[in-house]
């Protein structure tokens with residue numbers, strides 16, 4: 485065959501287990517050709533996850549994929565590198581002394597483990613006082629990631645969710661207070677919400693809980709979900725207190741594969757101190773001849789992303805991360821100004837501390853909505869710019885959100901802003917895609 489593989493004219497295997505194999509070249513092309521028409525990560529403004537790493541990091545990753553991170557006995561250096569990263573993060577998050585933590589698959593695993601520790605520590609306190617452990621609850625806002633509700637369902641904890649309102653997309657102490665009682669295992673606060681990129685009022689919530697500790701002798705800890713913000717706030721807003729500088733903050737998670745700038749497959753959980761990790765959750769096992777302490781939900785996993793995270797820490801340092809975060813922030817501001825100046829949009833909270841993104845909505849009085857614009861922009865230019873509705877009780881609010889990452893240069897920002905204006909101009913002329921689509925469906929497909 486001069487070009488390609490036999491799947492140019494045959495369907496790709498997709499059902500029964502293949503009876504026979506194929507050449508390595510055929511297999512590589514089969515997979516590669518299918519993926520070639522998937523979304524282009526460079527035009528993906530939707531994801532928080534890293535889509536670019538420099539060649540030296542890619543080489544490190546490729547050369548270490550065979551290393552199973554969990555085999556601490558065989559790969560003690562990888563294990564030591566995990567500990568180095570945890571110490572560096574504890575320092576970045578202003579831990580007062582010696583800490584502990586874990587490398588995870590992402591923030592979801594880190595949150596499950598962190599929240600389990602909250603539950604176990606609460607049980608310890610209750611049992612020591614001879615009190616019931618029947619009805620644990622966890623307080624958080626509607627601005628959290630779905631993983632928090634998942635935790636509550638999987639691990640039998642009552643979720644006490646503070647609803648959002650139109651114009652108020654984060655929570656503060658006044659929202660938390662009515663929900664806290666003796667069965668509250670903790671409060672989850674978000675640093676950098678997925679919806680608008682803002683932070684809950686963590687200082688305010690801390691003050692409230694310090695007050696409750698003094699007045700009612702209830703020690704209610706905070707877990708900060710810094711999946712995105714954990715690698716942004718220390719560099720853009722170093723004077724904002726949201727981390728272990730606050731007394732009630734006992735654990736923090738961050739996604740290495742978001743603003744930690746590593747490819748998918750790494751997250752972090754860091755405790756304020758060793759005492760904040762419930763000892764019962766640590767498994768001491770004798771595996772392959774050595775006793776090992778593990779605190780994970782997963783077991784085997786590649787060491788590459790951990791090594792890539794350490795690579796980034798030493799390669800960039802505080803200065804390098806700050807430089808990248810500030811560049812993204814400057815480009816996000818430029819995009820925000822252009823969108824604001826176009827007259828089509830309202831920005832959401834652009835003057836508050838925020839992740840490097842632009843959250844915006846259409847001004848009232850248009851014949852089309854945010855979903856139409858998202859669709860139009862994707863059809864015209866291939867940009868993936870998500871539109872979504874806010875969580876309850878702000879579900880009438882539709883939002884567009886553009887992540888402004890390291891790879892989105894000023895030239896691309898300018899092009900994106902022009903493309904958005906053009907898409908608006910087209911929609912102004914023809915009206916909403918959805919409206920037209922609805923009308924077509926009503927008339928019947930054969931019209």
Ligand SMILES: *Cc1c(COP(=O)(O)O)cnc(C)c1O
Pocket residue numbers: 532589590591592593628629631674676677678709710711712739751
């Ligand atoms: C992305 C995200 C998560 C989930 O993190 P993964 O690393 O994808 O598992 C949790 N919380 C927030 C606020 C997030 O942005």
